[in-house]
Amino acid sequence: MSRRFIGFALVLPALATVTLFFVVPLLGAVTGAFQTEAGFGIENFVKTYELYRSDVLFTLLIVATATVVIAALSTAIAGYLTLGSNALAINLLRWLYRWPLFIPFIVVGQILRTFLAKNGMMNNLLLSTDLITPLQTTSFLDWRGIVIAFAWKQTPFVALLLAGAMASLDRGTIEAARNLGASRLRILVEIVLPQVAPTLMVGLTLSFVTMMSVLSVPLMINAQSPTMITADMAFRINAYGDYGVANALGLISLAMTGIVAWFYLRQTMRENAR
């Protein structure tokens, strides 16, 4: 009995923190989503559907696109770090690719605001190398800017996880494939990736959830409609003081991440069951 009590007492601070600062506000948001001026009801969701359904779809598409881009880029980086042959290139890549990890999203938003503008640094660079003419310059400050921001910021994180997983693989499988004459790309896709797939899934899930929560990037980069759910939530509170619809949007966002997080949980439980 006393051992169980000690165990419970040790867990209690962490449990209390999670309950007080996460579960209670979550319950508040969930009930708040159903609170309207006329008591409990679904009016908030009706209004969300009327005004913001294209934004919800937009958010899903943007974050999914960014996730796919992150998967491709991080696999490429981690793959080269594991299978590459040029020691200098490997060291340079290993040093460079982690920098975006330390840059907050809002700083990324600010950087890209001037980099991706119509007369911004990217276009000026391209103009100076005569790759495009002034008339062909376009502003990337729309959904493409958001995808670029997310991919740039989250790729190092997933690449870090993947590189670690790939480094802990048994090199025997890789060597065997090399001996049989497989190209490095084929080794990456057919031998290495299937073995690190669980880690990749976990990294992508965490990235998906992080990207769903970002407010600074859509506010700073994407001027148009449709915009992301987070920007709408902020607008709802600041312009109308309307917590009902903001909570409804939050609940929808929670449902989207919940489905993705289900994969994460399933994976973790599978691993722990072994």
Place this chain on the structure above:
Amino acid sequence: MKQLIVGATAVALAAFSLPAQAEELTVITAGDQNMVDYVNDYLGPLFEQQNPGTTVRAVGTGPGDAGSQKILERLEAQKQAGTDKWDFDVAVVHQKAAGDMVKGELLKSYRSDIETGAMVSNANADTALGTDVKGYVMPMFNSQTAIAYNPALVPNPPTNYQDLAAWVKENPKQFGYNGIKGGMSGVAFVVGWVYAFGGDTDVLQKGPYNEEEMDKLSGAFDSLKQFNQNVALTPGNAGTLDMLSRGEIAMGPVWVDMFYSWQANGQLPPDLKLVLPESGMPGQPMYYVIPAKAAHEDLAKKFVALATSPSVQAEGIVKKFNWYPGIDAEKVKAQLDAQTWSKLFTDISPEQLAERGKAFPIKPYFDAILETYERKVAN
């Protein structure tokens, strides 16, 4: 040992006999960083000089109605908790939040207690978007929006919304504004559009609210949706100014004070100019308010009296920040040289400002206009 005790006692006594009025005044302000800097760099030191032993500290809550909303929530939270003395003494907020604060009985009525209270006769000191706030607020400044344009690209700028719509059709993507999210300059443009193309501006600004007025505006929103096809959307107030300075757009709505401040800082080309359309564009004051249970009430009143005195309005508000004064312009004019006074009125004359400077609509219409924009124009 005895000397040590005597010495320590002496130090302790000295420490406790420091002036009791070592009070700290806390000012919390919505708006951009320039509002916080105004208190920290100018108003605070001036007040501390005139009231030795006091310190002033300023905290910012962020731009736009969002910042004012945070201050409103802070007051509501303290009222609900039933605390005796609230944790800030003066707040600077926008009109919408001020109206809500008065309705929520969160503020102290103080205007009749300070001598500058009698120096303001503008209607916006008595009502804020339709809510009666008389006595609870003192206007800090009056701001105005206008359309900024590049004379090299637009030699004959349109002087009304109808001509602007025609110009934009012929010059797509050369006009930029931020919609209704991200900055009040875009909101002001939309309100100006509504004033120009539909509805009774008097009813919209003064009330009463009835649904039929909103139905009359549906044509205006349809034409705004058409108009938006040919505009470049910007991320906010600063976004519009950035795109103007990079030459990506030739015209866009801006806050007059931001425009002049950016030009003075070299962030905007000096040859850009302003035009105020005939049907008017809105402007808004920000208000000094004192919480109902402020800890340092007398100090707070002194602070607001200083901030709204003619000399500070002239030096701080008009000269430093290019805002129009919050108290009556006549009282401030005497304190300014002719050059500074006329700088504010180069592109927009005082007569034009008096005629075309409008107020934002009352809250029910304001919210309805924003939601209709979301529903009809943005969707």
